[in-house]
Amino acid sequence: MQQKNDKKVIRSWAFFDWANSAYNLVITSTIFPAYYTIITSDKNDNTIDYVTFLGRKFVNSALYSYAMAVAFLVIALISPILSSIADTRGNKKIFMQMFTYIGSLACCGLFFFKIETLEISVILFVLAAIGFWGSLVFYNSYLPEIATVDQQDKVSAKGFTYGYIGSIILQLICFVFVFKPDWFGITDSSIPARLSFFMVGIWWMVFAQIPFKNLPKGSPNFKSEKQNVMTSGFKELKKVWGQVKQMAYLKRFLYAFFFYSMGVQTVMLVATIFGEKELHLPTSKLIATILLLQIVAIPGAMLMSYLSSKKYGNVNVLIGVVLIWIGACVAAYFIHTEYQFYALAAVIGLIMGGIQSLSRSTYSKFLPQESPDHTSFFSFYDVTEKVALVFGMFSFGYIEELSGSMRNSVIALAIFFVLGLLFLLFLKKVQPKSVAVIEK
Template sequence: MEQKNNKKTIRSWAFFDWANSAYNLVITTTIFPTYYTLITSDKDQNTIDYVTFLGHSFVNSSLYSYALAFAFLVIAILSPILSSIADSRGNKMVFMKTFTYVGAISCCGLYYFDVDTLQASMLLFIVAAIGYSGSLVFYNSYLPEIATVDRQDAVSAKGYAYGYIGSILLQILCFVFVFFPEVFGLSGKAHASRFSFLLVGLWWIIFAQIPFRKLPKGSPNFERPKNNIMTSGFKELSKVWQQVKQMAYLKRFLYSFFFYSMGVQTVMLVATIFGEKELLLSTEKLIAVILLLQLVAIPGAMLMSFLSRKFFGNVSVLIGVLVVWIGVCISAFYVRTELQFYFLAGVVGLIMGGIQSLSRSTYSKFLPQESPDHTAFFSFYDVTEKIAIVIGMFSFGYIEEFTGSMRNSVIALALFFVVGLVFLLMLRSIEPKSIKVNPQI
C-alpha cells in the first residue's frame, strides 16, 4: 500500500468529489427540483399541487421528499452487505465504480423526464440517488487509508473544496444552457434543463476515471469470506457498534451526528423547492442563489478546518455551527422576501461545507487508525447518516402534507439540531485524555 499523505493520491481522491458533486448540485439542489416543481405545479399559492405516482396521490413536493427518503433507506440496507463483500474480497473499488456508473447512467436517463414519463423518471431519480450515496460509502472509507490523523481535517476539506469547484463549473455551463437555449439549438428552458441532467451523468463518469486509476483497488488483506456475505455485513455493523459503545467520544459524537444530519441534509435537499413554492422565485433566481451558496461553501469548509486546527478543535467548532443552523431554521419560518432568502442561503452556504467536512474528519480521527476495517466503520457512519436522512426527509414531507405548510416542516428540523447540540455539549464534558488521538479534537 502507498505511503499516507501522498499528494497525488490525495488529489486523485479529491477528484471523486469533483466528479460526483455535480449530481448533488444540479440534480438534488438546483435544476432538477426546480424543473420538477415547474412541471408538476400550477404556480398558484392558493391551491395544493398533487401528482400521481404508482397509483397514489401525493403533494408534489412531498413525493420528492419521499422519493429521496426511500433511496436513502435502500442504500442504508444495501451498504452493510456491499461493504462486507468489498472487505472480504478486497475489491471495494469495484463497488465504488458500479455505484458510480449506475448513478451516472440514471442521470443521463433523466433527459427524457416530462409529465408523461413522471413515474419512470422518478424511479430513475431514486436509482441515481442510490448510485450517488452507495459510491460514497467506499469513497469515504479511503480517508484514513490515504491520510494520517493530523492531515485528515485538511484532506477532508480538500475533497469538499474540489467538489464545490467542480460542481460550480458544471453548474455555470448548465446555467448558460438554461438561460440561452436557442443559442445551442435547444427548444427552450425545459429542454435545456433536461440536457443538464445528461451533462451531469457524463461529467460524473469522465472525471471519476481519475480516482479510479490512482486509488488503491481495495484492502491488501484478501480473505475468502468465511460467513454468509449477505448477513456478515450486518454482523460487522453490530461488531462496530459494540466497539463504539466502548469509545465514549465516538458514541456521543455519533448520537449527535445522527440527529443533526436529519436537519443538515434535509435543508440542503429541499431548499430550492422551498424557495420556489413558498416565495415563487423564478428558475433563474434560484439557480443564481444556489450557485452563490456553493461559492460561499468553499471558503466556509476551509474556514471551519482552520478554526478547528488552530484555535478551537473539532467539537467546539461543530457546536458553534449547530447554533447557527438552529438560527437558520427558525429564521426560515419567517422568511417572506427574496432578500431575506438570499441572506439565509448565504449563511447556509458558509456552514454546510464546514459541518460535512468536519463531521467526516472528526469521525475518522476517533477510529482505530491502524484497523484494517475502515470500510466497516465508514459503512456504519454512512448507514447512520442515511437513516437520519430517511427520517429527516420523511418527516419534512409528512409534516407538510399534514399541516399544509413547508414552514412547519422547517421548524421541526430545528428540533433535530437542538438534540444534536445537546449531545455535542455532553461530548464536550468528557476529558480529552479519555481518547488516544489528537487532544485538539
C-alpha cells in the same frame, strides 16, 4: 500497506468529489428540483399541487421528499453487505465504480423526464441518489488509508473544495443552455434542463476515471472462515457497534451526528423547492442563489478546517456550527422576501460544507488508524447518516402534507439540530487524553 499523504493519491481522491458533486448541485440542489416543481405544478399559487405516482396521490414536493427517503433507506440496507465484501476482499474501488455508473447513467436517463414519464423519472431520480450516496460509503472509507490523523481535516476539506469547484464549473456550463437556449436554436423549453441532467451523468462518469485510475483497490482483510454475504455485513455493523460502545467519545459523537444530519442534508435537498413554493421566487433567481451558496461554501469549509485544526478543536467548532444551523432553521420559518432568502442562503453556504467536512474528519480521527476495517467503520457512519436522512426527509414531507406548509417542516428540523447540539455538549464531558487533536 498504502503510503499515506501521497499528494497524487490525495489529489485523485479529491477528484472524486469534483466528479460527483455535479450531481449534488444540479440534480439535488438547483436545476432538477426547480424543473420538477415547475412541471408538476398547476401554476396557481393558491392551490396545492398534487401528482399521481403508482396509483397514489401525493403533494408534489412531499413525493420528492419521500423519493429521497426511499433512496436513503435502500443505501442503509445494502451498504453493510457491500462494505463487508469490500473489507474482506480489499476491492472497495469496484463498488465505488459500480455505484458511480448506476448514478451517472440514471442521470443521463433523466434527459427523458417529462410529466408523461413522471413515474419512470422518479425511479431514475431514486437510482441516481442511490448511486451518489452508495459511492460515498467507499469514497469516505479511503480517508484514513490515504492520510495521517494530522492531515485528515485538511484532506477532507480538500475533497469538498474540489467538489464545489467542479460542480460550479458544470453548473455554469448548464446555465448557458438554461438561460440562453436561443444561442443553440433550442425551442423546447424543457430541453435545457433535461440536457443539464444528461451532462451531469457524463461529467460524473468521465472525471471519476481519475480516482479510479490512481486510488488503491482497498486494503484487504481476508478471513478464512466462510460467511454468508447477506448477513456478514450486518454482523460487521453489530461488531462495529460493539466497539463503538466501548468508546464513549465516539458513541456520543455518533448520536450527535445522527440528529444534526437529519437537518443538514434535508435543508440542502429541499432549499430550492422551499424557495419556489413558499416564496414564489423565479427559477433563475433560485438557481443563482444556490450557486452562490456553493461558492460561499468553499471558504466556509476551509475556515472550519482552520478553526478546528489550529484554534478551537473539532467539537467546539461543531457546537458553534450547529448553533448557527438552529438559528437558520428558525429564521427560515419567518422569512417572506427574496432578500431574506438570499441572506439566509449565504449563512447556510458558509456552514454547509464545513459541517460535512468536519464531521467526516472528526469521525476518521477517532478510528483505530491501523485497522484494516475502515470500510466497516465508515459503513456504520454512512448507515447512521442515511437512517437519519430517512427520518429527516420523510418527516419533512409528512409534516408538509399534514399541515399544508413547508414552514412547519423546517421547525421540525430545528428540533433535530437542538438534539444534536445536546449530544455534542454531552460529548465535551468525556475528554480522553488520546483525542487532544479533537478537543482543544
